[in-house]
Amino acid sequence: MIQHVPLEKVMFLDIETVPQHGNWDDMDESGKYLWDKKTKPQRKDDHTAEAFYAERGGIMAEFGKIICISVGMLDKSDKLLIRSFYGDDEKTMLEDFGRIFNKPRxxxxxxxxxxxxxxxxxxxxxxxxxxxxxxxxxxQMFGKKPWEIPHLDTMELWKFGDYKSYISLELLAHVFGIPTPKDDIDGSMVASIYHTEKDLFRIVQYCEKDVLTLANIFRRMRQEDLLEKLD
Incomplete structure (x- = not known):
């Protein structure tokens, strides 16, 4: 039962991803060929590889990049402490994020x-x-048994074994009476805001809202009160 999960050990996490290139023409020919080949089964006959890249280039890790990782954990006052890692230099951002796992906690x-x-x-x-x-x-999951992998997934928890079911974070928040995290932007707008508007901070704020919403959905699933973000 999720009520038995030690909440102080749970790290609530959300990422924002975008296509590596803001413009299709900036991708090398090899990348264009491989994108076309990989996505052809998913595209309609009249949907070009270029148009599909603008829509879905941030969905596949081979063709996209992470621009923000936000994480949240409870502090001693039972409020959610959220920290974000973000930037244009993905490698530096990932190095900074990876170092937090050296902490004993x-x-x-x-x-x-x-x-x-x-x-x-x-x-x-x-x-x-x-x-x-x-x-x-x-x-890292290689060699681990399923019950040894320390991952929780609120979508999976909501399925209750129904593998056909999909529910968005926004809808799950709605059914639990939690304020929507999509009051400014939604995921479909992230690539444009990053590549065209160049407003990374706005994306970071959106990512942090998702983390707070995620934590409160998990709390609702445990029949617990909502958390507040620690300012």
Missing amino acids: LRDVILCAHNGKEFDFPWIARRFLINGLQPPMPF
């Missing part, structure tokens, strides 16, 4: 994200490797 941390098992957790591990870095221990 995070040696046995439990990661929690919405759709984290299919998106956030593998994305982080893949981008670490692509940047020539070793993924932090909580993201």
